[in-house]
Amino acid sequence: MSNINGKVYAMNAVTPMKPWKTWILRTIFFVLGHVKPLQTDLINLSFIEFARWVVVPRSSFPFLGNGQAKEDLRYDYLLFFSNFNGTWNQYIDAFSAVLSKGLNLIWRWSEKFPGSVPVTIFKEYIARVQFDTDYYYTAYPNATANDVKSAHIVQSSLDSLGLAAAACTPEQFAGAYLRFVLQVHAHLGQTGEAPIAG
Amino acid sequence: MPNKNGSVYGLTILSPIIDDDKASPSHDLQIRDYLAHLSTREDSPFAQAPGTHLARLVVMDDVIYVGAPSCEEHLKSKYLIFESNCDGDLDTYLSGLASAIPDHLDAVWKHCVGYPGAANDQAFIDYMKACQLETTFYFAAVNDKTVSETLRALQTQAAVADFIATHQCVDASTLQREFIELVASLQAKPLPLPGSMGPQRDIKTGGRNE
Numbered sequence: 001m002s003n004i005n006g007k008v009y010a011m012n013a014v015t016p017m018k019p020w021k022t023w024i025l026r027t028i029f030f031v032l033g034h035v036k037p038l039q040t041d042l043i044n045l046s047f048i049e050f051a052r053w054v055v056v057p058r059s060s061f062p063f064l065g066n067g068q069a070k071e072d073l074r075y076d077y078l079l080f081f082s083n084f085n086g087t088w089n090q091y092i093d094a095f096s097a098v099l100s101k102g103l104n105l106i107w108r109w110s111e112k113f114p115g116s117v118p119v120t121i122f123k124e125y126i127a128r129v130q131f132d133t134d135y136y137y138t139a140y141p142n143a144t145a146n147d148v149k150s151a152h153i154v155q156s157s158l159d160s161l162g163l164a165a166a167a168c169t170p171e172q173f174a175g176a177y178l179r180f181v182l183q184v185h186a187h188l189g190q191t192g193e194a195p196i197a198g
Numbered sequence: 199m200p201n202k203n204g205s206v207y208g209l210t211i212l213s214p215i216i217d218d219d220k221a222s223p224s225h226d227l228q229i230r231d232y233l234a235h236l237s238t239r240e241d242s243p244f245a246q247a248p249g250t251h252l253a254r255l256v257v258m259d260d261v262i263y264v265g266a267p268s269c270e271e272h273l274k275s276k277y278l279i280f281e282s283n284c285d286g287d288l289d290t291y292l293s294g295l296a297s298a299i300p301d302h303l304d305a306v307w308k309h310c311v312g313y314p315g316a317a318n319d320q321a322f323i324d325y326m327k328a329c330q331l332e333t334t335f336y337f338a339a340v341n342d343k344t345v346s347e348t349l350r351a352l353q354t355q356a357a358v359a360d361f362i363a364t365h366q367c368v369d370a371s372t373l374q375r376e377f378i379e380l381v382a383s384l385q386a387k388p389l390p391l392p393g394s395m396g397p398q399r400d401i402k403t404g405g406r407n408e
Contacts (some may be wrong), residue, residue, distance in 0.1 A: 170371040
């Protein structure tokens with residue numbers, strides 16, 4: 001079991017919902033997906049690499065025959081998978097502090113959801129509905145989401161200057177190089193092993 | 199389409215695990231045991247197959263009872279969850295897995311109901327799609343770059359930081375020449391192996407309270 005690989009933590013959570021409520025949640029996600037400004041807080045939580053919510057209707061758990069018993073459930077289920085940088089406590093604290101309204105909007109349809117504030121009760125709930133990861137892989141274990149974003153900015157700037165460099169005089173190049181350094185200087189953080197969380 | 203965000207695909211698969219009283223250890227335990235011994239670094243199966251940014255495998259034993267007054271209920275099957283954030287379209291990705299790491303796939307999914315094996319490409323793809331769940335909402339912080347592009351960018355980032363640090367107060371013509379050499383060397387340099395960008399650690403840490 002390992003919820004952590006390098007600088008990324010894998011969270012899995014599953015919560016039951018009354019079936020009639022899932023349609024409300026689907027509508028909320030539809031709006032969230034199509035009105036980009038509503039995603040601003042999620043984007044600003046820049047330690048999330050990938051996250052997804054999956055609504056599984058009670059009759060839609062995969063059924064393949066071959067002796068498998070068909071599920072007979074009362075609830076639909078909301079699955080949540082997140083890949084984030086930092087520790088579990090930091091993540092839940094940040095979620096609670098920055099996204100409390102958004103979280104409540106998503107999880108208030110789940111049974112017994114206590115609200116994301118106060119955070120103590122919220123953490124108890126998440127701990128109860130979370131289950132552990134058996135295998136976790138990342139292609140770039142020692143880079144955070146911000147490292148990846150920064151690296152692409154550096155790559156893009158380098159490509160631009162690289163194309164122009166040969167055609168410049170040394171003096172022109174020196175000016176262009178200075179502008180390049182100004183563009184990338186805030187994006188040169190060193191990647192490496194994550195600090196040990198206490 | 200909710201399964202995609204930009205050019206990144208969010209694949210969610212729930213494969214029912216064989217429920218066999220006579221199996222010892224049980225099939226879910228055999229999956230867990232196999233996964234516990236699988237490398238998560240550059241020799242990971244997902245590093246050998248193309249296109250995986252991040253992926254996880256999870257045995258879901260049951261749904262979770264959150265307490266009264268909600269009703270307690272249980273699943274009749276255990277499920278293997280495969281959650282992947284990958285490049286490109288689904289068929290290409292699944293086909294890439296089947297051709298690159300068939301033995302690993304078979305070793306894990308042979309414990310699942312109706313698994314046809316990875317040798318038959320189309321049957322494997324059809325099986326995975328039969329187990330796939332539609333993502334309701336999918337977020338990707340960087341949604342327009344492939345795994346290779348990201349690995350290259352991270353390599354470039356480190357090289358540029360070193361270059362800038364070692365080229366302060368250098369005259370313009372030397373700076374220009376060595377910058378052009380840097381660009382050429384980065385273009386010729388092989389990509390870092392996926393999953394390889396950190397030191398080996400003997401001890402994996404984990405746990406929800408870390």
